[in-house]
Amino acid sequence: xxxxxxxxxxxxxxxxxxxxxxxxxxxxxxxxxxxxxxxxxxxxxxxxxxxxxxxxxxxxxxxxxxxxxxxxxxxxxxxxxxxxxxxxxxxxxxxxxxxxxxxxxxxxxxxxxxxxxxxxxxxxxxxxxxxxxxxxxxxxxxxxxxxxxxxxxxxxxxxxxxxxxxxxxxxxxxxxxxxxxxxxxxxxxxxxxxxxxxxxxxxxxxx
Ligand code: ADP
Ligand code: ADP
Ligand code: ZN
Numbered sequence: 001x002x003x004x005x006x007x008x009x010x011x012x013x014x015x016x017x018x019x020x021x022x023x024x025x026x027x028x029x030x031x032x033x034x035x036x037x038x039x040x041x042x043x044x045x046x047x048x049x050x051x052x053x054x055x056x057x058x059x060x061x062x063x064x065x066x067x068x069x070x071x072x073x074x075x076x077x078x079x080x081x082x083x084x085x086x087x088x089x090x091x092x093x094x095x096x097x098x099x100x101x102x103x104x105x106x107x108x109x110x111x112x113x114x115x116x117x118x119x120x121x122x123x124x125x126x127x128x129x130x131x132x133x134x135x136x137x138x139x140x141x142x143x144x145x146x147x148x149x150x151x152x153x154x155x156x157x158x159x160x161x162x163x164x165x166x167x168x169x170x171x172x173x174x175x176x177x178x179x180x181x182x183x184x185x186x187x188x189x190x191x192x193x194x195x196x197x198x199x200x201x202x203x204x205x206x207x
C-alpha cells in the first residue's frame with residue numbers, strides 16, 4: 001500500500017508514521033528528516049534547503065520532488081511506502097502522480113491552537129528521528145531509543161511556528177480538496193490521544 005500522511009506541522013504525522021510503518025512493514029519517507037540529515041551532513045541539497053527551513057518556508061518544489069522520485073526507486077519501496085510530509089503543494093502532488101500510484105491519503109486534523117502547544121514542546125533526536133514532547137519526558141533530555149541528546153528544532157521556536165502554520169494553510173491545505181476529488185482522503189481527528197489516533201488511522205486504511 002502506498003500512503004500519504006497529510007496534515008499541519010505538529011499534527012502527529014511522524015509519531016504515527018513510525019507505528020504504522022512498523023505494523024505494515026513499509027518504509028517511512030519523511031522529506032523533513034531527509035532534509036535535516038542533508039543539512040547535518042552539509043550536502044549541496046542541505047545547504048540549499050537550510051535558509052528556507054530556518055524561515056519556516058517550504059523548500060523549492062524541484063528539490064523535494066527530485067528527492068522523493070529518487071527515494072521511491074529504491075527496492076524497499078516495492079511493497080509499499082508511507083510519505084510523511086510530502087507532497088506539500090499542488091505542484092508536488094501533480095508531479096507525484098507522474099511517478100507514483102497512491103492508494104490512500106490520511107488527513108490528520110488538529111486546531112492551530114493545539115499545534116502551537118505541540119510544536120513548542122517538541123524535542124527530537126537527530127540521530128534516529130525519535131520525537132518526544134516535554135510534557136512526557138519527565139525532565140529527561142536523552143533519546144529513549146538510542147541515548148543521543150534531544151534537541152529543540154530551530155524551526156519549532158515560536159516565531160517560526162506561526163509562519164509554518166500560515167504556509168500550511170496557504171500552500172498545503174488545498175491538497176485536501178485535490179485528494180478528495182480523487183476519492184483518496186481518510187480524515188482522522190488528530191486531537192485525540194496517540195493510541196486513539198493510531199487506531200483511527202488503521203481503521204481508515206482498512207488494515
Ligand atoms: P513537520 O513535521 O513539523 O511538519 P517537517 O519535518 O516535515 O515538519 O518539515 C520541516 C521543514 O522541511 C518544513 O518546514 C519545510 O521547510 C521543509 N520541508 C519538508 N517537506 C517539504 C516538502 N514536501 N516541500 C517543501 N518543503 C518541505
Ligand atoms: P508532525 O510530524 O505532524 O509535525 P509529530 O509527530 O512530530 O508531528 O508530533 C508533534 C508533537 O506533538 C510531538 O512533540 C509529539 O510528541 C506530540 N504529539 C503527537 N501526537 C500527539 C497526540 N495524539 N497527542 C498529544 N501529543 C502528540
Ligand atoms: Zn534517538
